[in-house]
Amino acid sequence: MAGQHEPELIRRAKAGDTLAYEDLRRPALAPAARLAAVLIGGNTAEAEDAVQEAPVRAWRRIGNLREDALFEPWFLGIVVRQVRTLQAERWWGVVRLPEIIGGRSHPGDQWLEGEDLRRAVARLPRGEREAIVMHFYLDLRLRDVGHALGLSVPAVKSRINRGLKRLRADVSAFEVLACARKTGSVML
Amino acid sequence: MCAQDRFRDALKRAYDFGPDFPRRGLMADISAALRTRSREETQPRWFVGALAVALGVATIVALIAIPRIGHVSPPRPAAPVPATSEAGVAVILANNHVAYIPPGATKPTWDTTVAPPANLIASQSHAGLGHRIAVSPDRSLIYAIAARDFVGGDRLADCFGTDHPGRLTAESGRQWPVRGPDDRALGRRLGGWGDWEAHRGRPLESRDRRDQQLDRARHEPLGRARSRLR
Numbered sequence: 001m002a003g004q005h006e007p008e009l010i011r012r013a014k015a016g017d018t019l020a021y022e023d024l025r026r027p028a029l030a031p032a033a034r035l036a037a038v039l040i041g042g043n044t045a046e047a048e049d050a051v052q053e054a055p056v057r058a059w060r061r062i063g064n065l066r067e068d069a070l071f072e073p074w075f076l077g078i079v080v081r082q083v084r085t086l087q088a089e090r091w092w093g094v095v096r097l098p099e100i101i102g103g104r105s106h107p108g109d110q111w112l113e114g115e116d117l118r119r120a121v122a123r124l125p126r127g128e129r130e131a132i133v134m135h136f137y138l139d140l141r142l143r144d145v146g147h148a149l150g151l152s153v154p155a156v157k158s159r160i161n162r163g164l165k166r167l168r169a170d171v172s173a174f175e176v177l178a179c180a181r182k183t184g185s186v187m188l
Numbered sequence: 189m190c191a192q193d194r195f196r197d198a199l200k201r202a203y204d205f206g207p208d209f210p211r212r213g214l215m216a217d218i219s220a221a222l223r224t225r226s227r228e229e230t231q232p233r234w235f236v237g238a239l240a241v242a243l244g245v246a247t248i249v250a251l252i253a254i255p256r257i258g259h260v261s262p263p264r265p266a267a268p269v270p271a272t273s274e275a276g277v278a279v280i281l282a283n284n285h286v287a288y289i290p291p292g293a294t295k296p297t298w299d300t301t302v303a304p305p306a307n308l309i310a311s312q313s314h315a316g317l318g319h320r321i322a323v324s325p326d327r328s329l330i331y332a333i334a335a336r337d338f339v340g341g342d343r344l345a346d347c348f349g350t351d352h353p354g355r356l357t358a359e360s361g362r363q364w365p366v367r368g369p370d371d372r373a374l375g376r377r378l379g380g381w382g383d384w385e386a387h388r389g390r391p392l393e394s395r396d397r398r399d400q401q402l403d404r405a406r407h408e409p410l411g412r413a414r415s416r417l418r
Contacts, residue, residue: 018222022219025218026215029210029214029215029218030210033209033210033214034203034205034209034210037203037205037209038203042203042205044205044209044210047210048210048211048214051210051214051218052214052217052218052221053221055218055221055222056221056222056225059222059225113198113201113202114201114202115202117198117199117202118202118203121199121202132199133199136192136195136196136199137196137199137200137203139196164195167195
C-alpha cells in the first residue's frame, strides 16, 4: 500500500514519475479487478480487459487528481466509467452468468446467496449496483464511494438504501419459492 | 451480526472469484500497455501539435493573402497606345477660348473665343443631353458648347462660327435656340434650367436696359409718368 507516502507518490506521479504511479496503482489493481468483474456480471476476462485499460486512462488524467485525495477511490471511479463504456459498446451482447463457485440460498437467511444474489444484484439499476458493490463488497467508506462516483455522501446513502430495498423484495419473493421447495408445495 | 454484515458476507461469498483472479500477469501487461501507449501518444501529440500550428499559420496567411489576390487583375495583353484621341473633347481654355477635338483627331476642328464677359468660371456637364454648359462669372450668360460626341441632343457645333442657331434642350423638355459667339448672345437665365430665353442677334446690354425702363415705368407714380410722356 502506498500508506503514509501516498500524497508524495501522487505528487511525483503528477510530475511524470512512472515508478511512483506504479506504486500507486499496484495495490488498487485487485480491488479494481474485482469491482469490474462484479459490475460486468462475473465475466473475469472482460473485467481484466477493463482493468487493463483503466490505468492508461488514469495516467492520462493523473493531473486531475488532488494531492490530498486518495488514489484508490479515484482509480476505481475510472474503472467504473470504463466498465460503463464497455457495457455501452456491447449492449447487444448476451450477459453470461458468472462461473462462480457459490451455493444456493438458505431458506432461513435474510439475504440471498450465491447465484440468486448475483441475479438480484445484476437486476439492480446501474447506479445502485455500483454503490452497493463498492460499499459492501470492496468495503469502501461512503465518502470514498461518493468520491469514486462523483456523488455526495447523502446521495450514496440514498442509492444504497434504494438498492437494498430492491434486494429485500427479491429476498421476500425468493423466500416464498424456497419455502415452497422445502415443503414440496407450490405457493404461487 | 447485523443484517448489513450478513449481506456483506453473502455478497463476498457470491462473488468469490478465487485466488487466481486477477491473474498475476495482469500487472506486467498493464505496465507494458502503459509503456506502449506512452510511446504512441507522445509522437502523435507532437505531430498533431505541429500540424495544428502549421494549419493555423496557413489559415492566417490565407486570410491575409486572399483579399489581395482578389484585387490582382489578370495579366492583359499589351494594348496599342492610341495615337489619337478616341473621342472628341470640347474644352474651355483660358481667356474664354473654346476648342473642340473630334474623335480620331489630334487637332481641334474649331477653335474660337466665346463672347465677353471674360473669364468663364464653370464648365458644367448637362447630364442626359451631352452638352457642356459654360457659365459666365455673373451667371448672366450661358454658353452651350458642343458635346464631345455629339449625341444626346441637337448638334450644337453649328452654334459656333455660323449663322445657324442650334437648339438646346433642357431636362424639362423645353427647347430654346442658341447661337454662336459671333452673335454675342446665347441666352439668359431667368429662373430654373427650364426657363431660358433666347436673344438672337441682340446684345444683352440693350435688353437689360429696356427691362430696366419697363420696370421703372411699372413702379413710378402715374402722374409722373404722364408728365414724362407729355
